Amino acid sequence: xxxxxxxxxxxxxxxxxxxxxxxxxxxxxxxxxxxxxxxxxxxxxxxxxxxxxxxxxxxxxxxxxxxxxxxxxxxxxxxxxxxxxxxxxxxxxxxxxxxxxxxxxxxxxxxxxxxxxxxxxxx
Amino acid sequence: xxxxxxxxxxxxxxxxxxxxxxxxxxxxxxxxxxxxxxxxxxxxxxxxxxxxxxxxxxxxxxxxxxxxxxxxxxxxxxxxxxxxxxxxxxxxxxxxxxxxxxxxxxxxxxxxxxxxxxxxxxx
Numbered sequence: 001x002x003x004x005x006x007x008x009x010x011x012x013x014x015x016x017x018x019x020x021x022x023x024x025x026x027x028x029x030x031x032x033x034x035x036x037x038x039x040x041x042x043x044x045x046x047x048x049x050x051x052x053x054x055x056x057x058x059x060x061x062x063x064x065x066x067x068x069x070x071x072x073x074x075x076x077x078x079x080x081x082x083x084x085x086x087x088x089x090x091x092x093x094x095x096x097x098x099x100x101x102x103x104x105x106x107x108x109x110x111x112x113x114x115x116x117x118x119x120x121x122x123x
Numbered sequence: 124x125x126x127x128x129x130x131x132x133x134x135x136x137x138x139x140x141x142x143x144x145x146x147x148x149x150x151x152x153x154x155x156x157x158x159x160x161x162x163x164x165x166x167x168x169x170x171x172x173x174x175x176x177x178x179x180x181x182x183x184x185x186x187x188x189x190x191x192x193x194x195x196x197x198x199x200x201x202x203x204x205x206x207x208x209x210x211x212x213x214x215x216x217x218x219x220x221x222x223x224x225x226x227x228x229x230x231x232x233x234x235x236x237x238x239x240x241x242x243x244x245x246x
Contacts (some may be wrong), residue, residue, distance in 0.1 A: 025240045029233060033156040089237050108228035110152060114220055117148045 028076045032102060036061055036069040041095070042110065044079065045103045048094035078102060151199045156227060159184055159192040164218070165233065167202065169228045171217035201225060 031037050039058045043049060049057070055066055070093060073079040078099035084090040095103060154160050162181045166172060172180070175243060178189055196202040201222035207213040218226060 025233075025237045028236050028240060029161070032232070032236065033161045034158075035153070036151065038156045082176070098239055101239070102232060103236065105228040105231035109155070109225060109232070110148075112224050112228065113151050113155065114148045116224070117151060 027087075031069075031076055032078070032106070033113070034069065036065055037073060038074060038106060038110075040066070040069050040093075041078065041099060041103055041106055041119045044093060044095045044099070045107060048092050051091050053091070054093065073099070125162055151201075154192075154195045154231055155201070155229070157192065159188055159195060160232075161229060163189070163192050163196060163216075164201065164222060165231055167216060167218045167222070168230060171215050174214050174216070177216065178209070196222070 032041065036058065039061070040054060043054055043057050051066070051070075054070075055061060055063060058066070061069075070079060074081050074093075076098075079097055080094055080096050082092045082094075084092070089110070155164065159181065162184070163177060166177055174189070174193075177193075178184060178186060181189070184192075193202060193204070197204050197216075199221075200219055202219050203219050205215045205217075207215070229246050
């Protein structure tokens with residue numbers, strides 16, 4: 001449309017406008033801000049964690065939802081997954097550089113919400 | 124438990140730990156990062172908007188989901204709602220101070236995702 005010179009366009013018609021359902025970035029935004037995605041990303045900020053550790057730290061998440069959430073985040077390149085060949089196999093998850101980059105504003109977001117709602121600021 | 128001196132405790136047993144389902148802040152975090160909450164908050168960052176304008180700017184949202192999302196955000200104190208007595212009544216939505224405070228890290232989050240996924244950085 002605009003004819004501006006960009007180094008490369010992956011596909012004609014792909015729009016990098018997250019308000020449009022055909023924007024590739026929208027999937028990632030949706031995963032990051034999904035019902036459980038936020039909690040997984042925040043949990044992994046301080047430490048790499050095993051599957052069961054993640055499950056224990058996020059109250060209310062089912063095993064199925066956690067597996068599904070992790071799969072999406074791994075696909076997006078936000079989380080890495082490492083399988084140690086033990087019996088039973090140990091699976092560890094951690095944040096990639098991209099995940100760490102996203103985790104910063106996400107943590108800021110939560111800090112602001114909890115600060116605002118904390119009893120110390122309610123009076 | 125810890126016996127630390129805090130100015131006031133709203134209710135015994137209320138935990139300000141967003142990883143727990145009984146944390147009052149968790150509802151707000153869930154609304155902010157809900158399927159549509161993020162898009163509404165981001166849309167309102169630049170301008171106050173009418174209901175139909177919000178609907179037009181967020182592709183894929185239904186009227187029902189938009190109404191539901193707005194109701195939750197108004198209840199949380201993130202968005203205000205103003206009805207002008209016209210025929211038909213004009214309803215306008217905008218960000219409260221709390222909403223604006225949250226909008227900052229939320230925008231930062233989206234900027235980082237779109238920057239990372241934009242074709243200019245993919246090569």
